[in-house]
Amino acid sequence: MTTIAFIGLGHMGLPMAKNLLGAEFTLRGFDLSxxxxxxxxxxxxxxxxxxxxxxxxxxxxxxxLPNAAIVKSVYGGDEGVFKNAKKGALLIDSSTIDVxxxxxxxxxxxxxxxxxxxxPVSGGVGGAEAGTLAFMVGGTKDAFERAKAALEPMAGKIVxxxxxxxxxxxxxxxxxxxxxxxxxxxEAFNLGRSLGLDDQVFFDVASNASGQCWSLTxxxxxxGTVPTAPSNNDYNPGFATALMLKDLGIAMDxxxxxxxxxxxxxxxRDIYTAMDxxxxxxxxxxxxxxxxTGDL
Numbered sequence: 166m167t168t169i170a171f172i173g174l175g176h177m178g179l180p181m182a183k184n185l186l187g188a189e190f191t192l193r194g195f196d197l198s199x200x201x202x203x204x205x206x207x208x209x210x211x212x213x214x215x216x217x218x219x220x221x222x223x224x225x226x227x228x229x230l231p232n233a234a235i236v237k238s239v240y241g242g243d244e245g246v247f248k249n250a251k252k253g254a255l256l257i258d259s260s261t262i263d264v265x266x267x268x269x270x271x272x273x274x275x276x277x278x279x280x281x282x283x284x285p286v287s288g289g290v291g292g293a294e295a296g297t298l299a300f301m302v303g304g305t306k307d308a309f310e311r312a313k314a315a316l317e318p319m320a321g322k323i324v325x326x327x328x329x330x331x332x333x334x335x336x337x338x339x340x341x342x343x344x345x346x347x348x349x350x351x352e353a354f355n356l357g358r359s360l361g362l363d364d365q366v367f368f369d370v371a372s373n374a375s376g377q378c379w380s381l382t383x384x385x386x387x388x389g390t391v392p393t394a395p396s397n398n399d400y401n402p403g404f405a406t407a408l409m410l411k412d413l414g415i416a417m418d419x420x421x422x423x424x425x426x427x428x429x430x431x432x433x434r435d436i437y438t439a440m441d442x443x444x445x446x447x448x449x450x451x452x453x454x455x456x457x458t459g460d461l
Contacts, residue, residue, distance in 0.1 A: 169225045178201075193213060223250065350385070
């Protein structure tokens, strides 16, 4: 039986790890949170007190971490993954970080003899719980093929995006598009309301017309139109505004470094920055519909 070490058991990592248990992998878990450690034990996994201990006998190491600095620290150093994982282990980083860091960590992995892929996800907490996440995977073809077995219990879709870092590139582009589309959908609902158009009527039209998109049909910011959307739960995330802002920062840094022209991406970052600075970083990003009217 394949043994998987999962490092980072937060809102996304814990339900992802639980789906691996459901697929009958042996699960080893580590997180700085005592609550997360208890949760992985209750689910049937084995918890460890350090990165060094959790990776020692693992065939696969999966990380789901908050930022690039933490990713580098977890993989590097005397107590990190590279120094302590067993020879031949497969490394999968599902954190959302910048492309340059992802490529640098992958180069270090290769130097130490490890196959590694960057495999950020889309689908939010709901997708993590349901095992329907979309994985965008960067790395060699051989590493991708090795990774699929571990990713499949957590995934609805797995796409090989090319070389190391390309998974992160795809995630940055996707989430910039998501931010732009959510603001557009929110503006359309707000305009419709100002013109006396009922939310459900507009939804029924746009969801079957040229305005159709995921931000409308799956994650509608208008309460009542999509029952499973965070808008029906007082905009509790979901996908928090602060996380969307982080992803937009990654995308805008990438645009600057490559010279890509992304004016709508920049405007979206400005809007979500204002929402965050107003104290609403913990609100689902679809709550921008209320921010735009001054009601949040």
